[in-house]
Amino acid sequence: MNMSTVNSAGVDLQVFTYGDEKKQPIVLVHGYPDNHSVWEPVAKLLADKYFVITYDVRGAGGSDVPRKQADFRMALLSADLKAVVESCIGERAFHLVGHDWGSIQSWESVTADGPLKQRILSYTTISGPCLDHMGYWLRKRTLNLSASAKAKVFKQALSSWYIGFFHLPVLAPSAWQGGLDKLWPKYLKHREQVEEPEANPTQGKDGKHGVQLYRANFRNKLINPEERHAACPVQLIVPTRDNYVGTQLFEDLHYWVDELYRRDINANHWVPLSHPEKIAAWIEEFVSGVDKGKMSGALQHARVRPERRKLPLYGKTAVITGAGSGIGRATAFKLAEAGADLVCVDINDEAAERTAELSRLLGASAWSRKVDVGSAQAMQRLAKWVEKELGGADIVINNAGIGMAGGVLDTSTQDWDRILKVNLWGVIHGSRLFAQQMVDAHRSGHIINVASAAAFAPNRKLAAYSTSKAAVYMLSECLRGELADQDIGVTAICPGFVATGIASNTVYTGMSDEEQAAKRAKADALYQRRNFSPDEVAEAILKAVLTNPALSLVGAEAWTTRLLSRFAPALSRRVARIDITP
Amino acid sequence: MPILNPAAMPEQRGYIPTSEELEGFRAAQKLAYAAAEAVAAELKPGMTEKQAAALQETWLRDHGVNDWLHAPFAWFGDRTAFQGFKVAVQFLPTNRRLEENMPFILDNAPVLNGFTADIGYAGVLGENPILDRILDDLAPQRAMILELIRQGRAMNDVSKAVDKLILMQGFEPRHKAYPFEVLAHQVTRQAPRDKPRRTMPFKFGLDFLSTLGQVALVARKQGWSPLWNSGEGSNHAPVPGLWAVEPHLGFRGVGAKFEELLVITEDDAYWLDDDVPHVKRWKARGLWPVKDVPLLGEPA
Numbered sequence: 108m109n110m111s112t113v114n115s116a117g118v119d120l121q122v123f124t125y126g127d128e129k130k131q132p133i134v135l136v137h138g139y140p141d142n143h144s145v146w147e148p149v150a151k152l153l154a155d156k157y158f159v160i161t162y163d164v165r166g167a168g169g170s171d172v173p174r175k176q177a178d179f180r181m182a183l184l185s186a187d188l189k190a191v192v193e194s195c196i197g198e199r200a201f202h203l204v205g206h207d208w209g210s211i212q213s214w215e216s217v218t219a220d221g222p223l224k225q226r227i228l229s230y231t232t233i234s235g236p237c238l239d240h241m242g243y244w245l246r247k248r249t250l251n252l253s254a255s256a257k258a259k260v261f262k263q264a265l266s267s268w269y270i271g272f273f274h275l276p277v278l279a280p281s282a283w284q285g286g287l288d289k290l291w292p293k294y295l296k297h298r299e300q301v302e303e304p305e306a307n308p309t310q311g312k313d314g315k316h317g318v319q320l321y322r323a324n325f326r327n328k329l330i331n332p333e334e335r336h337a338a339c340p341v342q343l344i345v346p347t348r349d350n351y352v353g354t355q356l357f358e359d360l361h362y363w364v365d366e367l368y369r370r371d372i373n374a375n376h377w378v379p380l381s382h383p384e385k386i387a388a389w390i391e392e393f394v395s396g397v398d399k400g401k402m403s404g405a406l407q408h409a410r411v412r413p414e415r416r417k418l419p420l421y422g423k424t425a426v427i428t429g430a431g432s433g434i435g436r437a438t439a440f441k442l443a444e445a446g447a448d449l450v451c452v453d454i455n456d457e458a459a460e461r462t463a464e465l466s467r468l469l470g471a472s473a474w475s476r477k478v479d480v481g482s483a484q485a486m487q488r489l490a491k492w493v494e495k496e497l498g499g500a501d502i503v504i505n506n507a508g509i510g511m512a513g514g515v516l517d518t519s520t521q522d523w524d525r526i527l528k529v530n531l532w533g534v535i536h537g538s539r540l541f542a543q544q545m546v547d548a549h550r551s552g553h554i555i556n557v558a559s560a561a562a563f564a565p566n567r568k569l570a571a572y573s574t575s576k577a578a579v580y581m582l583s584e585c586l587r588g589e590l591a592d593q594d595i596g597v598t599a600i601c602p603g604f605v606a607t608g609i610a611s612n613t614v615y616t617g618m619s620d621e622e623q624a625a626k627r628a629k630a631d632a633l634y635q636r637r638n639f640s641p642d643e644v645a646e647a648i649l650k651a652v653l654t655n656p657a658l659s660l661v662g663a664e665a666w667t668t669r670l671l672s673r674f675a676p677a678l679s680r681r682v683a684r685i686d687i688t689p
Numbered sequence: 690m691p692i693l694n695p696a697a698m699p700e701q702r703g704y705i706p707t708s709e710e711l712e713g714f715r716a717a718q719k720l721a722y723a724a725a726e727a728v729a730a731e732l733k734p735g736m737t738e739k740q741a742a743a744l745q746e747t748w749l750r751d752h753g754v755n756d757w758l759h760a761p762f763a764w765f766g767d768r769t770a771f772q773g774f775k776v777a778v779q780f781l782p783t784n785r786r787l788e789e790n791m792p793f794i795l796d797n798a799p800v801l802n803g804f805t806a807d808i809g810y811a812g813v814l815g816e817n818p819i820l821d822r823i824l825d826d827l828a829p830q831r832a833m834i835l836e837l838i839r840q841g842r843a844m845n846d847v848s849k850a851v852d853k854l855i856l857m858q859g860f861e862p863r864h865k866a867y868p869f870e871v872l873a874h875q876v877t878r879q880a881p882r883d884k885p886r887r888t889m890p891f892k893f894g895l896d897f898l899s900t901l902g903q904v905a906l907v908a909r910k911q912g913w914s915p916l917w918n919s920g921e922g923s924n925h926a927p928v929p930g931l932w933a934v935e936p937h938l939g940f941r942g943v944g945a946k947f948e949e950l951l952v953i954t955e956d957d958a959y960w961l962d963d964d965v966p967h968v969k970r971w972k973a974r975g976l977w978p979v980k981d982v983p984l985l986g987e988p989a
Contacts, residue, residue: 436859440941458857465859468819469941608856 138207142168210235242332418446429507431458433607480533513616603664
């Protein structure tokens with residue numbers, strides 16, 4: 108770390124740099140009541156690949172304290188940033204990051220027309236809205252007569268109590284010298300869950316003089332906001348448990364920023380201190396995406412798409428196996444239309460990519476992966492990829508399955524092995540791996556396993572298939588019990604005879620190829636005549652995602668087999684003795 | 690072509706046009722496309738399907754058309770995918786208004802000097818990425834249909850191959866909404882008419898229906914169907930003649946098709962005219978000729 112002093116129109120600012128100055132520069136601006144040290148853990152992590160610049164803003168840390176309130180005006184704060192970058196990197200362009208007041212004042216540099224705006228390559232903002240945007244936000248909701256708009260203003264007013272307090276003469280500044288500075292580390296630890304806050308030697312000063320920031324800017328910006336648009340891509344990091352800045356403040360931000368990415372983190376206000384690794388990783392991912400001109404999958408997923416915001420599954424990621432055809436493909440389209448982003452998994456990579464491609468036309472971000480769901484390693488790779496690239500899944504549809512007809516005795520060991528691998532192990536892997544991810548990340552989610560009406564209907568000629576599907580049903584019920592406390596839903600979907608193409612790929616055990624082909628053609632014709640489309644199952648799956656039933660029966664066959672098995676088991680057993688294959 | 694008499698059963702299956710007759714059909718088809726393109730260029734937001742249909746009719750009358758195989762059609766928005774169509778009258782033009790970025794299909798079938806055309810023209814007022822995708826994906830369909838017919842596959846098998854390719858493409862086969870789920874129907878010569886036909890009952894040319902009826906009677910005795918679909922009725926080798934082929938693809942409320950004449954001869958087949966708007970579009974986008982023609986279905 109290097110320390111230097113930069114003079115900005117008569118005010119000396121203390122500047123700290125990390126890493127090699129030839130590398131791409133990133134400037135980190137701290138908030139209130141902090142100084143540069145709030146960024147230290149993040150700066151050290153970024154210093155390997157970047158030239159990191161932080162500084163104490165005027166009134167904080169080792170920088171000068173101007174006397175007048177007017178000296179804390181936004182334009183001067185932005186001029187400070189300009190002075191700092193000019194002294195450190197000359198005319199080079201740079202990436203900008205701000206937290207809290209550092210973010211509020213950086214919005215000024217990002218949105219106010221001028222030479223500085225042109226030099227900012229990207230902006231990562233944490234817990235600090237643009238005051239102009241906030242002014243418009245307030246105006247829109249205050250003039251709006253609806254109760255929910257009023258409630259949002261009220262909610263924000265409640266968490267902004269301290270801003271009013273800071274406008275009180277004498278009291279606020281003197282509180283910082285009357286012992287609040289000593290209490291601050293404890294406050295951070297208990298209220299803000301920063302694990303080991305270090306005592307900051309200038310805490311009293313940072314707190315006392317920083318109050319001027321609020322006094323000099325809040326009133327006029329909120330009363331007379333200006334139209335302020337950003338030119339660079341913006342990454343908005345939202346700590347969802349922030350006690351001061353409500354998430355509701357950012358709901359109109361896409362209006363001011365064309366290329367906006369939003370990432371929520373389950374954390375309190377001081378994320379740079381509580382989650383430095385995560386914040387550094389996100390900054391790096393974003394900055395390198397902007398530099399390369401191609402965003403990672405996670406960022407593509409995080410891109411704010413205003414036209415999709417109102418959709419019920421907006422922001423969710425769904426993994427669908429067997430997405431290359433039938434129910435899987437129909438479900439992909441349905442979820443894409445409901446707002447979700449998709450990972451389309453199939454053993455046929457062309458078919459999976461086709462599903463992904465059409466889903467993109469429906470407005471979703473979508474990826475395709477070629478995976479054999481029966482392979483533990485392949486499924487593990489898939490789960491890791493989803494976690495690393497997209498930050499995990501919210502919805503998992505274990506749908507891939509194959510058909511097989513024949514009795515227990517006709518079905519060879521290899522055939523048993525094959526169907527159980529896909530139909531049962533595929534669901535076991537998908538459920539275990541993704542549920543574990545959800546549990547580890549404390550994320551609520553939903554796992555949907557596609558079983559079948561056959562799960563309830565014993566039949567002498569459908570032994571392996573029905574067995575696999577009955578197991579999927581039971582697994583789903585058990586998993587539902589297990590994950591209920593973690594707020595993870597589990598649903599078993601049991602469709603009847605759906606025209607998906609499964610009939611034309613069904614294996615008829617113990618038959619020649621010609622005999623099988625004839626059976627398949629007949630079965631396919633029957634399925635066609637039944638004319639029960641995968642869309643209806645997809646609709647049921649979407650409904651299940653939204654309402655989390657334990658079991659969803661789709662189609663008359665499913666209801667019949669379910670009711671028979673429950674209320675007329677003897678009849679169900681009689682039916683089991685009939686050969687139902689065509 | 691002589692008017693068919695079911696009583697006198699001809700040896701010949703189908704109909705083999707002379708080269709002069711082919712020129713007549715080609716001229717009629719060119720005129721039909723010109724009408725569609727001219728009207729498409731005139732479409733504006735707020736226009737109704739009825740207006741678009743009437744514009745085609747006027748344009749064609751102005752260019753010497755006196756008779757019709759069927760009255761011009763126009764479909765806008767999700768009606769291009771025949772969404773929820775159950776009965777035939779739903780195909781008739783409505784008061785649905787065109788909006789920005791809405792897909793449309795124009796369909797007209799003029800009879801020029803006794804030569805029939807039947808064309809479909811899909812487009813959009815503005816931009817529609819789904820429509821672009823469907824229009825692109827009609828190219829392998831067109832290539833496959835011709836190739837399979839050339840191989841002498843059963844006609845229902847070719848129709849099933851189209852169904853299968855549509856399923857792989859992820860779309861829905863919307864031509865199944867037509868009566869008899871037809872992929873194509875046969876087109877013949879008609880007696881030329883000097884004066885314009887005044888009224889058009891049911892919007893469908895009665896001459897056409899009666900001719901088709903006669904063809905169907907003969908065809909039935911000969912064991913083939915002038916209505917080409919995936920059913921058993923079309924389970925026969927390609928029958929010579931002119932076929933108006935119209936694969937119609939739909940996806941989430943957006944539909945597109947092409948419709949044009951395929952010429953099947955005793956031992957070969959070709960599209961009547963390759964200089965049609967959708968082929969020109971594919972050429973401009975580097976999609977034509979199709980490199981790997983998918984050959985689906987079961988070889989005979």
